[in-house]
Amino acid sequence: MFRSMHVTFGAALTTLAMMISPQVLAQHADIEAVVIGGKLIVDEENAAPVAFGTGYKIFEGDFGDLPGGLTGTDDPGFLAPSGTFLSGEQLWYHALGTLSFWNGTSWAVAPSGIALTVEDILGSETLISSLGATNPYGVIDQVDSAGGIHAHIDFSISNVNPVGAYLATFELTSRDASGNLPSPYLDSDPFQIAFNRGLSHEAFEASISALVSPVPEPQTYAMLLAGLALCGAMARRRKEITG
Secondary structure, X not given: OHHHHHHHHHHHHHHXXXXXXXXXXXXXXXXXXXXXXXXXXXXXXXXXXXXXOOOOEEEEEEEOOHHHHHHEEOOOOEEEOOOOOOOOOEEEEEEEXXXXXXXXXXXXXXXXXXXXXXXOOOOOEEEEEOOEEEOOEEEEEEOOOXXXXXXXXXXXXXXXXXXXXXXXXXXXXXXXXXXXXXXXXXXXXXXXXXXXXXXXXXHHHHHHHHHHOOOOOHHHHHHHHHHHHHHHHHHHHHHHHHO
């Protein structure tokens, strides 16, 4: 019995530690696309963290990297292995929804007047703000002769302030070699890109963790702490009985 209580107590401590410890989840990686069953699939190997609730995979970029200056970056890039597509086909993005902002405590719609600009390979611009996406489609690149793609397009934020993290949602779509519809493949599931603007590495990781991890209700903490207290009391009682 004592051994059982000891195991339960240890498991409870482990659960509590997992609930309150920060998680380092964000990874810098290109967004890799493949085609399975006629559908564009992002991150087939499931290496990217996944947002709680939506199931959207999360990739990252960093405003302030050296080539992009304080407000620009060309990361993450887009990658498709050779043989994925037919030569000459085009890979496009489609911006969805509004721009979100992490203020150090929570995610919310980005402040008015702040916009994320995405410049496609042809120089056309998509603007994503609290009002949604303007000109939401853009060309990532044309497929090379081997049927693959490795391309980087430009992302920029309209102002150096406020410092925080920004989140935009996209899906991948496609066009034939002439850029015409209908798309050769079904669109990908939505995914998100989180951009760091001036946060420390640890603070940016915390913003990703907030997307990935459900926030425990106060009742959950209360029940767990009550269980820990009960386990402790039972252990002390057992010790008194056994002398």
